[in-house]
Each structure stands twice: as C-alpha cells, then as structure tokens.
Amino acid sequence: AQSVTQLGSHVSVSEGALVLLRCNYSSSVPPYLFWYVQYPNQGLQLLLKYTTGATLVKGINGFEAEFKKSETSFHLTKPSAHMSDAAEYFCAATSGTYKYIFGTGTRLKVLA
Amino acid sequence: EAQVTQNPRYLITVTGKKLTVTCSQNMNHEYMSWYRQDPGLGLRQIYYSMNVEVTDKGDVPEGYKVSRKEKRNFPLILESPSPNQTSLYFCASSARQGANYGYTFGSGTRLTVV
Numbered sequence: 001a002q003s004v005t006q007l008g009s010h011v012s013v014s015e016g017a018l019v020l021l022r023c024n025y026s027s028s029v030p031p032y033l034f035w036y037v038q039y040p041n042q043g044l045q046l047l048l049k050y051t052t053g054a055t056l057v058k059g060i061n062g063f064e065a066e067f068k069k070s071e072t073s074f075h076l077t078k079p080s081a082h083m084s085d086a087a088e089y090f091c092a093a094t095s096g097t098y099k100y101i102f103g104t105g106t107r108l109k110v111l112a
Numbered sequence: 113e114a115q116v117t118q119n120p121r122y123l124i125t126v127t128g129k130k131l132t133v134t135c136s137q138n139m140n141h142e143y144m145s146w147y148r149q150d151p152g153l154g155l156r157q158i159y160y161s162m163n164v165e166v167t168d169k170g171d172v173p174e175g176y177k178v179s180r181k182e183k184r185n186f187p188l189i190l191e192s193p194s195p196n197q198t199s200l201y202f203c204a205s206s207a208r209q210g211a212n213y214g215y216t217f218g219s220g221t222r223l224t225v226v
Contacts, residue, residue, distance in 0.1 A: 009152070034214050043116070043202055043217035044155075090154065100215070102147075104154035 002027045004093050006103035014111045019063075019078040021106045023091030026072060031093040033074040035065055038088045038105075047089075050074065061085070086110045114139045118203050118218035125193055125225055133188045133221045135203030143206040144186040145170070145215070146178065148199040155202065161186055193225045 007022040025031055032051050036044040048059025055067040061084075065076045074091060091103040116137045125131055137144065145160040147170075157170030161180040175197055177189040186205075190197060200222050204215035 036214075036217075041219075043219045044204075044215070045217070046214040049214050100145075100157070102155040104152060 002031070002093060002095060002099070002101050004091050004101050004103040006089075006091050006106050008106055009104065010107050010109065012109040012111055013081045015083055016080050019076070019081045019085065019108065021076040021089050021091075021108065023065075023074045023076065023103060024072055025074065025091075025093045025101075027093060027095055031095055033065075033067060034092040034094075034100075035059065035063070035074075035076050036090045036092060037061075038090065040087075044090060047076070081108075081110045083110050083112065114216065116203055116205050116216050116218035118201075118221050121219065121221060123221060123223050125223070127194055127225055128192050131190050131193060131223075133190075133201060133203075133223070135186045135188065135218060136184050137186075137203075137205040137216070138184065139205060139207070139216065140183065141205035141207050141216070142183070143208065143213075144180070145204050145206075146176070146186070146188050147202045147204065148172065149202060149220075150199050158188070158201075190223075193223075195225045197223065198225050199223060 003026045005024045034049045035047040038044045048057045050057045050067045058064045063078045088105045088107045090105050094100045119134045142163045146158040147155040149155050156172045159178040161167040203218040206213045
C-alpha cells in the first residue's frame with residue numbers, strides 16, 4: 001500500500017536560512033511525487049512535481065526537490081527562506097492511477 | 113482565468129439538514145475529486161469522478177454523495193450532516209488521471225455542523 005510521511009508537523013527557520021521539508025514515501029511501484037503549498041484561507045497550489053527523468057525538480061518561488069529512490073525520499077528545499085514562504089506544505093504521491101495519497105502537512109514558520 | 117470554484121466558502125448548518133457544496137471548473141478537465149482536510153490528518157479523498165456519469169468512492173465516503181451530470185460540475189451532497197463532518201472541504205480537478213498531472217484546487221469550503 002502506498003503511504004506518504006512528512007517528518008515534522010511544524011518547522012521554523014530564520015529569514016534567509018535554508019528551508020528543508022522532509023517527505024518519505026512507500027510504494028510498491030515507482031511513484032509520481034508532488035509538493036503543494038497552502039497559504040492561509042486558500043486552496044492548495046502545485047509547487048513542483050516529479051514524474052520521470054531528471055531527479056532534481058525545480059518549482060515555483062525558488063523551491064526544488066530531489067527524488068531519491070534509494071532513500072524513498074522527496075525532500076523540498078529552498079536556499080534562502082523569505083517571510084512570504086510561511087505556509088503549510090503537503091507532499092503527495094500517486095502510482096499513476098486516480099489515487100493520490102497526501103502527507104499530513106508541514107507548517108513552515110519564517111522568523112524575522 | 114483557469115480555476116476551480118467552490119461555493120459557499122463558509123457554511124454553518126444544523127445536524128440533519130441536507131446541504132450541497134457546489135464545485136465547478138472551467139478547464140475542461142476529465143477528472144474531479146473531493147477531499148476533506150482535518151488537523152493532523154492531511155487531506156483525505158471522499159469521492160472522485162473520472163468523467164461524466166462515472167464516480168467512485170475514495171477513502172472516507174460515508175455520509176456523502178456526489179454526482180457528475182456535466183463535465184464542469186461536481187457537487188458534494190450531505191444528505192444528513194453530522195458534527196463529525198465539520199471540516200474543510202476541497203474540490204480539485206485534473207486533466208488526466210493521476211500521473212503527470214497535478215491537481216488544480218478550489219479555495220475550500222469550511223463547514224461547521226452543530
């Protein structure tokens with residue numbers, strides 16, 4: 001069965017510091033992986049996705065994620081946090097069917 | 113503008129009073145889905161639809177109904193709401209099933225059942 005685990009329900013970083021949000025998946029087949037961002041009182045917005053090909057994926061707002069099959073991970077990073085990055089982030093996976101599995105989310109706080 | 117529109121954004125209702133949350137997309141997407149979001153549980157799928165007149169249960173379908181009579185619309189129906197259905201609901205659509213296509217989400221409907 002497929003599952004997605006996000007380590008840390010809350011992460012705090014200083015403005016300008018590295019952002020690292022962790023996501024691990026379990027799947028019996030190669031997954032397609034996504035990161036979404038949710039700003040307060042809004043729906044989820046696609047940040048980036050991995051389907052096939054290059055394992056380092058670049059998304060919007062300076063975020064990127066690397067698919068590491070050996071570690072079953074898809075961690076989200078950004079070199080320098082900005083106040084506007086404060087939001088909740090969700091990792092999601094699908095094996096290519098209609099079934100998406102979402103992680104429980106990580107709330108990012110950016111400290112001035 | 114390409115979007116998924118949900119209405120209403122906020123709704124307070126009483127136990128047992130039937131309600132419908134509407135969802136409409138203007139992108140000609142085949143696939144639509146409803147999720148509920150609860151603290152600590154992430155998003156859980158309620159129902160999904162692969163195309164007109166084709167729907168199926170997700171992980172938490174109990175107490176909900178859906179219909180897909182037109183490609184653009186996918187309403188969520190609560191025939192007899194209960195307090196445990198108090199949640200934040202999202203409708204989402206995608207151009208193709210799973211795989212390469214991420215979702216476009218609506219802005220959400222916050223439902224309170226008292």
